Amino acid sequence: MKKIVFCDLPMRTDLYALRYPVDGNKTIEYDGEVIFPINGVLARIMNGQDDVKVVLLLKDSDGNNNEANVQKFKTELETINLGIGAKISYKIIQTPFEETRKTHEYLYREMIGQLEKGAELIVDITYGPKPLPIIMFSVMNLAERFFGCEIQNIVYGKVDFVSSSKIPVNPVIYDLTPLYTLNGLMNEMKYSSAEEAVKALDLILSL
Numbered sequence: 001m002k003k004i005v006f007c008d009l010p011m012r013t014d015l016y017a018l019r020y021p022v023d024g025n026k027t028i029e030y031d032g033e034v035i036f037p038i039n040g041v042l043a044r045i046m047n048g049q050d051d052v053k054v055v056l057l058l059k060d061s062d063g064n065n066n067e068a069n070v071q072k073f074k075t076e077l078e079t080i081n082l083g084i085g086a087k088i089s090y091k092i093i094q095t096p097f098e099e100t101r102k103t104h105e106y107l108y109r110e111m112i113g114q115l116e117k118g119a120e121l122i123v124d125i126t127y128g129p130k131p132l133p134i135i136m137f138s139v140m141n142l143a144e145r146f147f148g149c150e151i152q153n154i155v156y157g158k159v160d161f162v163s164s165s166k167i168p169v170n171p172v173i174y175d176l177t178p179l180y181t182l183n184g185l186m187n188e189m190k191y192s193s194a195e196e197a198v199k200a201l202d203l204i205l206s207l
Helices: 037-045 066-081 101-112 132-147 177-188 194-205
Strands: 002-008 051-060 087-096 120-124 150-160 169-175
Touching: 002 037, 002 132, 037 066, 037 120, 037 150, 037 169, 051 066, 051 101, 066 087, 087 101, 101 132, 120 132, 132 150, 132 177, 150 177, 177 194
Parallel strands: 002 051, 002 120, 051 087, 120 150
Antiparallel strands: 150 169
């Protein structure tokens, strides 16, 4: 199966391998420790027949650690894949460390350029600037409608930074796929009034 992974990489150097429990979907919970939450998810969903394209999103700025962090990501995923045997390739998309319309449009178009018909999409929004999830959702929308892609997982890895510990604590992965599905469902349904739409939403959320 063709899988396409979109993941933004951090610019920081102090990255730690942690075990991430999963809130909302235990089927993607990995027992090992990972620096990048998406790699724990891939450890659970990849198989030997998969052709996986990992699209790494980077920000270009003075003193960034892009090269080192790309290598950390690849080393971690390739180590996991030793026991799986999937075919993995990588694509780098780098944009300026600014949130202008030009940057957003370039990133959006470049991400669209990585889509393939009928692929499964796995998305990690742990790192990256605030506009990134909006761009990601737009890309996934287009991927579903025009490329026949399936959104397999959208995840967010959260940790707490506390002054008493150098290493982040309380790691957890949140599976945001139902949120994306809910948004799509509400967009597709037709309502005659705001009251009817809210009533339908309340019914969906109660299930």
